[in-house]
Amino acid sequence: MDPSTKTLRDAGLRATAGRRTVLTTIASRGAPLTHAEIASELTGLDPVTLYRILDSLERAGLVHRVHGLDGVWRYCPQPERRGCPGNHVHFLCTTCGAMSCLVDQPLPRVTPPPGGRIDARQFVVGGTCARCSGAGVGDAG
Amino acid sequence: MDPSTKTLRDAGLRATAGRRTVLTTIASRGAPLTHAEIASELTGLDPVTLYRILDSLERAGLVHRVHGLDGVWRYCPQPERRGCPGNHVHFLCTTCGAMSCLVDQPLPRVTPPPGGRIDARQFVVGGTCARCSGAGVGDAG
DNA sequence: GCGCAGATGCAGGTGACTTGCATCTAAAGA
DNA sequence: TCTTTAGATGCAAGTCACCTGCATCTGCGC
Numbered sequence: 001m002d003p004s005t006k007t008l009r010d011a012g013l014r015a016t017a018g019r020r021t022v023l024t025t026i027a028s029r030g031a032p033l034t035h036a037e038i039a040s041e042l043t044g045l046d047p048v049t050l051y052r053i054l055d056s057l058e059r060a061g062l063v064h065r066v067h068g069l070d071g072v073w074r075y076c077p078q079p080e081r082r083g084c085p086g087n088h089v090h091f092l093c094t095t096c097g098a099m100s101c102l103v104d105q106p107l108p109r110v111t112p113p114p115g116g117r118i119d120a121r122q123f124v125v126g127g128t129c130a131r132c133s134g135a136g137v138g139d140a141g
Numbered sequence: 142m143d144p145s146t147k148t149l150r151d152a153g154l155r156a157t158a159g160r161r162t163v164l165t166t167i168a169s170r171g172a173p174l175t176h177a178e179i180a181s182e183l184t185g186l187d188p189v190t191l192y193r194i195l196d197s198l199e200r201a202g203l204v205h206r207v208h209g210l211d212g213v214w215r216y217c218p219q220p221e222r223r224g225c226p227g228n229h230v231h232f233l234c235t236t237c238g239a240m241s242c243l244v245d246q247p248l249p250r251v252t253p254p255p256g257g258r259i260d261a262r263q264f265v266v267g268g269t270c271a272r273c274s275g276a277g278v279g280d281a282g
Numbered sequence: 283g284c285g286c287a288g289a290t291g292c293a294g295g296t297g298a299c300t301t302g303c304a305t306c307t308a309a310a311g312a
Numbered sequence: 313t314c315t316t317t318a319g320a321t322g323c324a325a326g327t328c329a330c331c332t333g334c335a336t337c338t339g340c341g342c
Contacts, residue, residue: 155318157319157320186321186322189321194320
């Protein structure tokens with residue numbers, strides 16, 4: 001059985017061709033990808049279907065979803081050790097739009113406002129990545 | 142001179158009627174408001190103009206801007222002590238959509254990826270606010 | 283192989299936000 | 313106070329991410 005098929009079946013999802021391709025694409029990158037980025041690599045898949053596939057993968061806990069400072073959702077493979085999904089800082093390069101996971105920097109504990117409850121946490125930092133720093137002004141510091 | 146006029150002039154902006162009203166509206170709430178929420182209180186102001194006013198206020202450092210988990214920007218008055226704008230955790234109620242600033246919880250230091258630089262940080266937590274938690278179990282006021 | 287719940291594709295829609303351009307006005311100088 | 317003008321505003325139109333409804337298709341249990 002194809003590994004992505006097993007992953008999907010284990011998560012309680014049907015292993016359709018579209019889901020297997022999307023899962024493989026996201027996993028092979030290791031960095032959060034936008035809907036558009038994934039779609040550009042998967043010609044032939046309906047955009048709406050891709051939205052639904054990403055939604056099902058996220059609800060099944062196979063990927064986590066991060067909202068960039070640019071207003072676009074990004075999807076990232078969920079690491080093996082199943083902790084809180086996406087429980088780390090995400091770095092978004094505001095020049096090239098690439099996002100990366102700072103998995104070594106876990107999110108701090110947050111105290112909810114009185115009487116409230118916290119269900120999701122999302123810490124995104126924006127800046128310039130090494131590639132864009134080097135390409136533009138040669139200043140990486 | 143009207144206080145909002147002075148604030149705008151001090152920030153290097155023209156004190157137009159629209160800007161004064163928007164600034165007063167945001168300041169009077171003390172919590173991040175969406176474009177739609179501000180627009181609903183300011184009938185007669187063109188939506189596009191409101192976008193531009195919010196943009197100018199943000200660039201002048203008079204408000205800070207937070208991206209909610211719902212994909213909508215929210216604008217919040219900048220506190221007197223001019224530190225890093227919006228340098229605290231923001232709480233978004235996923236039930237009623239209200240956002241509040243957890244000003245007593247500053248953002249932790251984040252180490253950028255090798256060779257990269259961080260310009261902006263945004264930590265949003267989603268959950269249920271006290272009002273919505275209470276509404277479910279009997280006390281809605 | 284069969285049946286069906288769930289997945290997919292297509293058409294159309296929503297809402298946040300942007301752009302271009304003509305008109306108006308706050309603010310500075312005469 | 314009047315004039316000038318750079319910058320602000322209003323309107324029309326457009327872009328983009330994402331959603332909804334519905335008919336058709338297909339993975340998977342039987």
